[in-house]
Amino acid sequence: MMDTLLRLVLHRLRRDRLQIPIWILSIAGFVFLAAVGLQNTFGSLAERTVLVRLATANPAIMLLRGPPQGTDLDALLIFTVFGFLGVLAGLMNTFLAVRHLRAEEESGRASLISATPAARVFPPLSTLVYGFGVDVVLALAVAGCFLAAGQDLSGSIVAGLALGAVGIVFLGVGAVASELMASSRAANGVGVGAVLLAYLLRGLGDAFGTVSADGLSAESAWPSWLSPIGWAQQTHPFTENTLAPLILSVIVAAALMGVAGLVLVRRDSGASVLASGAGREAADPRLSGAFGLAWRLQWPSILAWSLGGALFGVFGGSLGTAIGSSDLGNGPIADELSGLTGGTGSLTEAFVSVVFTIVGVIAAGSAIQSVVRLRQEEALGTGHLLLATPLSRLGWLVSYLAVGVMAVVLVLASGAAAAVVSSAAVGAPELADDAVLAAVAQVPAALLFLGAVATVWALLPHLTAGLGWGALILAVFLGIFGQLIGLPDWTADLSPFTHSPQPAGADTDWTGGIVMAGIALAAGVAASVFFRRRDIAGG
Structure with missing residues (x-):
């Protein structure tokens, strides 16, 4: 059993031998470049103070980037890039899940594997195991880049874990989308929509958040708590370093994967919850x-x-x-x-x-x-x-x-x-x-x-x-x-x-x-x- 699961995980790793490393290296490289660039551009406390007060005075900036948490360089780095990193992690995971779940059924390859001793449940299980491993590597790579840029160890670990948690939640979103939709294109559309909605909810919560009296920090409003990206931001890496908000990520990810599993064992291979319509007897003339x-x-x-x-x-x-x-x-x-x-x-x-x-x-x-x-x-x-x-x-x-x-x-x-x-x-x-x-x-x-x-x-x-x-x-x-x-x-x-x-x-x-x-x-x-x-x- 474990041998079969391992073979399927390695098969997925081989198929993604180019695109997943590119995703991870791009995200981690972005972190390193951002850290070095901010240190060169806003090295002085006075420059960072002006930037943070500008951000807290303009909801549009917090919509795009997030709530500032002080003027330290590491906190400014999280404020600047973390929301965008969350979008990238979400897209990587939804695409991964759909590519190895719904797209495999759509192409017929899943049926071939199901005809082997692997049975039907092992391919999706191996996809989730593989996706979880990818997010662990992503968390390690991001934490490592924060450290390489000279940031604090504990804050780097929290930032890496927070981003990995975002990825795991959207891995579950991709799994559910693959069960709901009849085509990989539609499932990817649902996944992208979920990522954009999470980014928007996080942005709304940050834009309507409460700014401190000195204008150097802000606390997000309640819409941010409806977003997996918002939960990750609430860990406040390098300032508070609290992992409690990630409990929500774990619970939601487990629930999404559980729902996907329950639907999988109750439907026919190739079917979906939202089936495609039978179509008209005669085609529309416009076609x-x-x-x-x-x-x-x-x-x-x-x-x-x-x-x-x-x-x-x-x-x-x-x-x-x-x-x-x-x-x-x-x-x-x-x-x-x-x-x-x-x-x-x-x-x-x-x-x-x-x-x-x-x-x-x-x-x-x-x-x-x-x-x-x-x-x-x-x-x-x-x-x-x-x-x-x-x-x-x-x-x-x-x-x-x-x-x-x-x-x-x-x-x-x-x-x-x-x-x-x-x-x-x-x-x-x-x-x-x-x-x-x-x-x-x-x-x-x-x-x-x-x-x-x-x-x-x-x-x-x-x-x-x-x-x-x-x-x-x-x-x-x-x-x-x-x-x-x-x-x-x-x-x-x-x-x-x-x-x-x-x-x-x-x-x-x-x-x-x-x-x-x-x-x-x-x-x-x-x-x-x-x-x-x-x-x-x-x-």
Whole structure:
């Protein structure tokens, strides 16, 4: 029995011999670079004091990064990067669970293994054991990087354990999503949505938290306690070093894995709790075209991305006026806040711009998923069937690019509409113009990702998903954290989000957006040319 379990764990390790080490090394390397960069950039107590008071004065900064816990360098490091690390750990684990659970059933490999003495329960059990081992390695790697950067031993261990706990919870989320959904694509969508929701709840709790009288620390409000990332932050590494909040992580992870196990033993192989519909007797006429089929395959995921954009839009619209009506006045803090908009615009516009940068990231994710879906159709062979009809290669590609454009527009429009409605509900209808401008400003960056990933698909189809999602994560890292941790200015310029126009009313400079839109169009044209010159690439 144990020999069989060990063989299956080693099989999963072999299959992930590239992507899991890349995930872990990227997260751990990020910790080390952040620690070294912060020490070089904010080495003095006076500089750290200004930064922390700026953060506690601006809910948008705490939404993105978390609640500060003092001016010590190690506490500032946790405040700066831990929320982002939690998102990365969550995504790594949900993708891992879905890849080895639902995707295995979808491909038929799980049925082959179930026909051996391994039986049906050992493959999912080995996935959970393997995932737990991955999170242990992640915790050790992160703690080791904190130590290598000169941080305290106990705080480093607590930070590593907290991040590992986040991963284990989302391993359970991925397991439950694999039982609920009939396809790996849908299960991954549920997993990503859960990670984004956890990040949003944590952000809401931190933004509405209570700031200390000296402005050097903040305690999160209750929404943060609804998020696994929030529980990890409540350990307060390097300051309080309390592991008690991780009890919630252990309980929830065990409950999620228990639910997944109970469902597994009670359903048929290949089935799911939420089964796919039987479909109509006659196909909808719109499915006779390439665009109609592409839209039909992707509209549920586009709806999920749009709901994510709307959630952040509600936050931006309901809280934006708090910045403009605050008593920050003129001075260094006000100057720093205005700097968020490149030196132009009001504090309210700065806040709205920060929130819609997140919505822009979500829109870019929906665009990337459209191209990844195109690659999946090619790899599974269904693309071959379409191209055997009078449908041209160009028509097939353009249909998915068109759906990607629609996804970008719908996500940003949902965010803008939610911001307009919520701002009106709190008696600040004047915020509507800022929200619409901020949403439009994010369109070129999202379209740039669509065109760039389409070009990758046309040139290196097997690397579409890896390079696409990796590029988005790198762009977020460079655009949001690069300068803060001391990276050269030119690294921030590598992120398209850095060049998005900053809303400033009639004074908004659209130059960066126009350039990115032109590059996106050129990339789309290049993708169509390269695709016509290569063979169809199978799985």
